[in-house]
Amino acid sequence: MLAMPKWVKFFTNLMIVIVQISILFAYVGFLWPLGYLYEGYHGDVAQAVLDNDDFLRYSAHHLTAGAMASFPGWPYVLLMAVGSAIWIGASIMFAKAMVKLLNNVVEEDYFSQNNIAAVKRLVVAQCYVVIGEFFLAGGNQLTSSWLRGYNNGAFSQTWTNTIDSIGLLIVLKVISVIYERAMTMKVENDLTV
């Protein structure tokens, strides 16, 4: 079997370390949805959104008091809290599956049931990412429609991002199916005498 070049091994190991560090940060990120709920519980959501540095407004548009008053605060808060929680959970799931896969690649274990399970887990995680982004895009649509501005910070996903994620999901599913087929062929080949 062909040995993996040293530089590929080095960068794969580096990537494993980076992904593992990002998993730790992602766990801390679970505080973010709580922040949204706190915002909803403690008063004027529309004003809180406008006061947020990450929220950019279209300069030419004058915001009326009526639009501020009618902003659906709780639906926004719930969409963002649920969406961000699902998205963070999915990202952790995705990253863990990626670490498992990369570790096996470094150990030159290319075709195994563990890898198939990891690739399938990537697909499932990406499904959750799409669901999370659907909620987030809905929440961000509310601020865009009512407050005529857009979120430029964390969880600023729009419908375009959701469509992109669906595209990635399809690609991952295709890879998963091909990989599974390759694994079957490998087993058949191993058992051909």
Added chain:
Amino acid sequence: MVKLTLNVVMAERNISSQELAAAIDITPANLSILKTGKAKAIRFSTLEKICRVLACQPGDILKYVADPTESEDK
């Protein structure tokens, strides 16, 4: 399903697994896969070597047995 009756022919010819593996140039592990019925396929070249060493026909070591689960499906 197709079953391999290699064990029977080997016993008749009084040849051990190691001797056969060496004679047909395959590893004992692969011969074991054949004998235990785990093999998914057998190459013509392997079949040819087995037939030559054991002086038999392919039909002597391959046997078709109807799969009971398949007949239930029909």
